[in-house]
Amino acid sequence: MSSSVGPTATPPAGPRAGGTRAPRNKGWVSGMVLFAGVVMLVNGILEVFHGIMAIAEDDVFVSTPRYVFRFDLTGWGWIHLVIGVLVALVGFFVIQGAAWARIAGIFLASLSLIGSFLALPYYPLWALVIIALDVFVIWALCVYRED
Template structure:
């Protein structure tokens, strides 16, 4: 390109010369912060799911038993599901905080599993299940918008 005086014009500041002038794709500070926050949320959510699983395995009276629920499982079975998912989510959250690229992909998958298990356990612990679904949506979003530099 040239200017009206015939000299070359400078590329726009957002252009990347190695890609032929295409805008750079990277992470802003808030994206990196959201991924860090998503990792912390995953660790906390995983630890709370571990506790929820232990409570269900011990057959505590904290959970409401719904007699005609289509996805009704034994409370001990739900406890083991939550315990296993909780351990995996907490470990993966630690990996996200450490910046491991595998942890973001696994984190998206595990947050999806966590969301499904929270939805299926909705009649047993409704308010907490809705909170977990909302947190898992945030985690999936935050891990999906991050790009490797």
């Protein structure tokens, strides 16, 4: 009779409970999470600058009088400033490997994406770039699984 306790014990063969094996990360997936953290950090800092531009100098942005989601540009500036600070901060913790930061990163990248979509008429090319980066960040943070 063999013992299954101690240093000679072998792990049970086959899938874990529930019938499926836990997915393993490949090197590129972990690298993509690191890259997503760096993108979040840089994107957050740029959004802070974007917010400061909107707060300080409203004539930098395009004016669209018939836009459905029309807000005061100073208000948009404060929104971008706050979201930018939060995205940069969480991006720093994603780079550090904090598990909670990946969940918060998905949420904040989603908020950033929505904010950029709503600000699309004010700074169209920049908003499209930020939307694309936010989609990548959301994807990279969603596909990562702890080993």
